[in-house]
Amino acid sequence: MPATEAKVKTRPGTKAGQASEFTLISKLKPGGAERIRGLLADGFTGERQTNTDRIATVHDLRFVIFDNDTRIIFASTFDGDWESYINDFATILPDEIDLLFHEFEGYPGIHSPEIKDWIVAQQVSAVGFYSAYPDASVREVWKALKAKKALDALLDSVN
């Protein structure tokens, strides 16, 4: 049945141009809030920044702890489609993902066959999603910034 097929392929998340939002809301394991704060105390700097940059499809991401340290929101904006987004994370930074999501209640582990079903169950689609540059991917933004820098250098050298 075509309708069922379509339903199976539909993943949560709202699109703006080629960008999608990803919002995951989950309960935390007891004491998880403190441990996540500890893990992220230095923010996305140094090695964590470099590693996350390697995904190259994520515009931004955030972890927000709420409800008296009992629940957490993971929210992100990414390029392309849902499947490869999860695959990218699992391929490039499996250990990092496991480390950060370990405190989410019921998290099965990035290599578990249950992982996608677990994510879908926790994911909530946004009712409103805005992007100032819906057609530009992370790579295009990076490239444009690089081009601007090069153009500035060129213009400076001629006048």
Add this chain to the structure above:
Amino acid sequence: MPATDALLLDTSDIQATVLRPRPRPYRGQYVVLRIDEAPEGREMLRRLIPHVAPAEEWWAPTLPGWLGIAFTYQGLKALGVPQSSLDSFPEEFREGMAARATILNDVGINAPANWEYPFGTADMHVALAIYSNDDKSLEFVLERARQTHHDLPAISVVYRLKFSELPDGRNPFGFKDGLHNPHVEGGGSPVQPGSESSIKAGEFILGYPDELGEIATGPEPRELRLNGTFVALRKFHTKVAAFRKYLREQASSSAEEELIAAKMVGRWRSGAPLVLAPEHDNANLGADANRNNNFNYEDDIHGLKCPFSAHIRRVNPRDALKNDLVATNLHHFLRRGTNYGPPLPEGVLEDDGAERGGVFLLIGAHLKRQFEFVQSQWITDGNFISHGTEQDPILGNADGCGVFTIPKHPLRRHLHALPQFVTARGGEYCFMPGLRALKWLASLNDKGEKNAGY
């Protein structure tokens, strides 16, 4: 004759410094006092009040000069203002300018640690601004001021700075200064031709509706705030030789030097605005008060005449940001500037070590959305004009790493490694009360209550 608008403000109560321009020519002195005993502070104030110039007497002052008075938060405290009243002042005033350094981008050379005494310390209590036309008159008014505290040992003078007009009313860089101020609605000042509308009095004076239609409810009590306002005082040192040297390095002719200088300022040395005189200076235009502010940026939306980053286009964007979500009318203040120090002789490109620069009283009812907004968003940043972190070429503090963008066809020009031409020597937030509020302050007793009989 320019039109004068109806007088709707109580100019017998508002200080002249708030509403009226400095005299021409001008000589004067800033005096900063410290109060160690509240009763002596109030005695000094009682004696001084008859000499404080109200706005209505600007044209025919009682004294041969004009005296303005303002208090820092520490000063109001030293006078014995009750804590409940002190607490009702806005946060930024209570903290003082030095504490706001991060917000104001007063970092690096401009950091409060490098300021002159008593700026940024708790010793700065009362600021007097005394203006006159000549040295003799100035001496007369200064003597009157001295007599108010000469026999009061708990009052000390902690700072003095003489100021005077430079030849032809120029600033130390050689540009005609004091050309523009917003027009205060109901203040009785002449309306100069230009496309800008009058600004509601409540933007500049407490007790009247502002541009949001609101009337200030603080500080308490009403007697203290009515007809008062806030002053951001800034003392700058100008590196005139560095400015001239940089122009010389960047230009291949003296005409080009002048053009680059005008691009940075947005006006030529005469005061002629680039929008009206894009190619050459025009001395007649510069000197004509009916024309030198009669412009906007409607015909210069690409900044080809006046760069987006030019000083005057940044600090007073007129209509330049009308398509952005910016309420320009909430970001005005009155500017009373004076120059100190000797002019650097023409043609000198080496620093002579002399202290020269300007002291500005930036006056408005809302320090946060006026002075602090303009300083942090328009002077020390460039994102609002899509220029990244580029700063004001004159007032920025990029410390030798500054960039200045000159839009041009077919290729824009960037000036690099802009030296810091202006450094902050100090600053403070002050409250400039109305005359009746000064009497209220003088009438407090040691319990912070008002004494009977006032």
